[in-house]
Amino acid sequence: AQSVAQPEDQVNVAEGNPLTVKCTYSVSGNPYLFWYVQYPNRGLQFLLKYITGDNLVKGSYGFEAEFNKSQTSFHLKKPSALVSDSALYFCAVSGNTGGFKTIFGAGTRLFVNA
């Protein structure tokens, strides 16, 4: 069965510092991996995805994520955090064998302090 784990409920970082939001997954076959962001009173917005190829993928707003097959991880990173990055971040996975149901993690709330 597919699963996604976001081990941190909350991440705090100072503005200008690098940030990392962690995600690990379990899926049969090769995974499709996604990061979404949710701002207050708004729906989820797509940030980036890994399908195949280069393990480092770049997305919107300066975010990037690194796919690590051996560690089954897909951590979200940004070199320099902004206060406006404060939001709820969701990692999601879908398998490419059998069904393509997307499973979301529980979310990590990011606080960037000025």
Add this chain to the structure above:
Amino acid sequence: EAGVAQSPRYKIIEKRQSVAFWCNPISGHATLYWYQQILGQGPKLLIQFQNNGVVDDSQLPKDRFSAERLKGVDSTLKIQPAKLEDSAVYLCASSPSGGGSNEQFFGPGTRLTVL
């Protein structure tokens, strides 16, 4: 390009009442999803449509929830009768196709409170 539209944005009902949510996906998107997001949790897929056919409804509580997408465009999700534990945000999303590699585009959601 217009995004995914949902209505209403907020709904308050009493338990055992019925409620319906509406979603209009991005034009041309074949796949439509309904998710339930309970406070503090990630979205949980309730049902996935490919055009007007159901692809996955394994987590839809079929004794009280129903959904349709009759013409392969907009969709309605209904709860009858509602329970207290149905209080959640109901998110609609769409994607060009159902293959797992496509990102999903989400609407603003409907926040349901069951009293």
